[in-house]
Amino acid sequence: VFPPELRFAVLKLFKRLFNCSSYCYFDITEIDGVNTNELYNAVQLYLSSSASITGSRLSLTRALNSSSTTFGLSNNDSLVDTFNGVSVLWEHVVTQRQSQTFSWRPLPEEKRGFTLRIKKGDKHLILNSYLDYITEKANDIRRKNQERFLYTNSRGGSLDSRGHPWESVPFKHPSTFDTLAMDPTTKKEIMDDLRDFSNGQTFYQKTGRAWKRGYLLYGPPGTGKSSMIAAMANFLGYDVYDLELTEVHTNSELRKLLMKTSSKSIIVIEDIDCSINLGNRKKSNSGGRQGYDGTPHEMRGGGGAGAGEDGVNSITLSGLLNFTDGLWSCCGSERIFVFTTNHIEKLDPALLRSGRMDMHIFMSYCTFPALKILLQNYLGFSEPDMGLQIMEEIEAVIDKAQMTPADISEVLIKNRRHKDKALSELLEALRNMAERRKKENWRSAREKNSTEVEEEEQEKRALENPKQGCDEEFEESCKKEEEDDEEKLN
Numbered sequence: 001v002f003p004p005e006l007r008f009a010v011l012k013l014f015k016r017l018f019n020c021s022s023y024c025y026f027d028i029t030e031i032d033g034v035n036t037n038e039l040y041n042a043v044q045l046y047l048s049s050s051a052s053i054t055g056s057r058l059s060l061t062r063a064l065n066s067s068s069t070t071f072g073l074s075n076n077d078s079l080v081d082t083f084n085g086v087s088v089l090w091e092h093v094v095t096q097r098q099s100q101t102f103s104w105r106p107l108p109e110e111k112r113g114f115t116l117r118i119k120k121g122d123k124h125l126i127l128n129s130y131l132d133y134i135t136e137k138a139n140d141i142r143r144k145n146q147e148r149f150l151y152t153n154s155r156g157g158s159l160d161s162r163g164h165p166w167e168s169v170p171f172k173h174p175s176t177f178d179t180l181a182m183d184p185t186t187k188k189e190i191m192d193d194l195r196d197f198s199n200g201q202t203f204y205q206k207t208g209r210a211w212k213r214g215y216l217l218y219g220p221p222g223t224g225k226s227s228m229i230a231a232m233a234n235f236l237g238y239d240v241y242d243l244e245l246t247e248v249h250t251n252s253e254l255r256k257l258l259m260k261t262s263s264k265s266i267i268v269i270e271d272i273d274c275s276i277n278l279g280n281r282k283k284s285n286s287g288g289r290q291g292y293d294g295t296p297h298e299m300r301g302g303g304g305a306g307a308g309e310d311g312v313n314s315i316t317l318s319g320l321l322n323f324t325d326g327l328w329s330c331c332g333s334e335r336i337f338v339f340t341t342n343h344i345e346k347l348d349p350a351l352l353r354s355g356r357m358d359m360h361i362f363m364s365y366c367t368f369p370a371l372k373i374l375l376q377n378y379l380g381f382s383e384p385d386m387g388l389q390i391m392e393e394i395e396a397v398i399d400k401a402q403m404t405p406a407d408i409s410e411v412l413i414k415n416r417r418h419k420d421k422a423l424s425e426l427l428e429a430l431r432n433m434a435e436r437r438k439k440e441n442w443r444s445a446r447e448k449n450s451t452e453v454e455e456e457e458q459e460k461r462a463l464e465n466p467k468q469g470c471d472e473e474f475e476e477s478c479k480k481e482e483e484d485d486e487e488k489l490n
C-alpha cells in the first residue's frame with residue numbers, strides 16, 4: 001500500500017531513532033552544491049568491485065560500448081563491508097526530487113547518495129583511513145580498467161538525467177605515441193613534457209602555480225592533431241572533454257561546464273579559429289585593427305544564436321582566457337587544455353602570447369622520419385627494408401610533395417598486403433603531388449609578380465600625371481569628410 005519512498009523514509013526514521021545511541025551516519029550525496037561529489041563516484045566504484053562485500057541485491061550495469069560489467073547497490077538497498085575488522089553498513093539512498101524545489105538550474109529528477117553507518121566507537125578508528133582507502137582503491141580500479149571517458153557538452157547546454165552538462169561515452173581511441181607519425185625528437189619532447197606534468201604535483205605546489213598545462217596544436221588538416229590528443233589521453237590515462245564552443249552561449253555557461261570537469265582530464269577545443277570569432281578586435285575609424293581590448297566576440301556561423309551585442313549573451317575571448325588562465329581555471333587540478341587550429345595566422349595574438357599556451361606544436365606534412373613510422377605500423381617494415389633503393393627515391397621527393405600523414409595512410413592501407421606495390425604507388429603519389437605543388441608555387445609566384453608590376457605601373461602613371469593623382473586624392477578626402485559629417489548628424 002505504501003509507496004517505496006515513504007516506506008524507505010519511515011524505515012530510515014525508525015532505524016535512526018532506535019540506533020541513535022550507538023551509530024553515526026555519514027551522507028555522501030552525488031551532487032554537492034553545484035559540483036559532482038568525487039567521493040560519491042569513488043564509493044560507487046569501490047562498492048562495485050569490493051570482494052569483501054556481501055549483499056543480497058545488486059544492480060548490474062554496462063555502459064554503452066563498454067567491455068566491462070559493473071555491479072552496484074540497487075536503489076534503496078544496503079550492504080555490509082568490513083575494513084580492518086570493523087563492519088560498516090552502506091545504504092544507497094535514491095529519492096525523487098520534489099518538483100517545487102527552487103534551483104537556479106534544472107536538477108536531476110532523482111536525488112542519489114550513499115549513507116555510511118559506523119558504530120560510534122569505531123568512527124575514530126577507521127573513518128579517515130577507510131575513506132582514503134576507498135579513494136585509492138577507486139583510482140586503482142579506474143587505472144586497471146583503463147576506463148576513460150570522452151565527454152562532450154550537451155546540445156544547447158541541457159543537462160542529462162543526472163544533472164550533468166556533459167554527455168559521456170567510453171573513450172577507446174587506439175592512437176598512441178607509437179602509432180603517431182611525427183618527428184621523433186618532437187615526439188620525445190612532448191612525451192617528456194607530459195610525464196613531467198603528471199608527476200609534477202610537488203613542483204606546482206612549491207611554485208604556487210595552478211596544476212595545468214596548455215598545448216596549441218596547429219597544422220594543415222590530416223596531420224594528426226586529433227590523433228595527438230588521443231595519444232596524449234592514452235599516454236596519461238586521462239579523460240577527454242571535447243568542448244563544443246558553438247553550443248556554449250555565455251561566459252557563465254562556460255564556467256559552469258569547467259566546474260563540472262574532473263581532474264586528470266584533457267579539455268579540448270578543436271578548430272578554435274572556427275569556434276569563436278577571435279579576429280574580432282576594436283576597429284579603428286579607417287577599419288584597421290587595434291590591439292585586443294576584451295570586447296565581446298560573437299560566435300561565428302550562427303553558433304551563438306541569440307548572442308547580443310552587449311556581450312551578455314556571447315562568449316568572449318577574455319571569457320575563454322579566464323577559462324584557461326584565470327582564477328576559474330584553478331577550480332580543479334591536473335588538467336590539460338588543448339586548442340587545435342588549421343590556421344594559426346587567424347588566431348588573436350592574445351591567445352598566442354607566451355604563458356598562455358605552454359607549448360605550440362606544429363603538426364607538419366609527412367616527413368621522412370614520420371613516414372618510417374607509418375611504414376612500420378602499416379606494412380610491418382623493419383630496419384633492412386629501410387635500405388631499399390626505392391626508399392632513397394621516396395626520401396628525395398617527400399618534402400616537396402607536402403602530403404599529409406592522413407593521405408599517405410590511405411595509400412598504405414589500400415596496399416597493406418603488398419609491400420612492393422604500396423611503395424611504388426606511394427612513390428608515384430608523392431611525385432604527382434610534388435609536381436602539383438611545383439605548379440601551384442609557380443602560379444602563385446607569377447600572380448604575385450603581375451600584381452607587383454601592376455602596382456609599379458600605377459605608381460609610374462601617377463608620377464607622369466601628378467594632377468590626376470591629386471584630383472583622385474582630393475576627391476577621396478572630400479568623400480570621406482562628407483561621410484564623417486553624415487555620421488555625426490546621425
Ligand SMILES: Nc1ncnc2c1ncn2[C@@H]1O[C@H](COP(=O)(O)OP(=O)(O)OP(=O)(O)O)[C@@H](O)[C@H]1O
Pocket residue numbers: 179180181182220221222223224225226227228342363404405406407409
Ligand atoms: N601524424 C599522424 N600519425 C599517424 N596517423 C595519422 C597522422 N595524421 C593523420 N593520421 C591519420 O589520418 C587520420 C586523420 O587524422 P586526424 O584527424 O588526427 O588529423 P587532424 O590534423 O586532426 O585533421 P583535422 O584538422 O581535419 O581535424 C587519422 O585517423 C590517422 O589515421
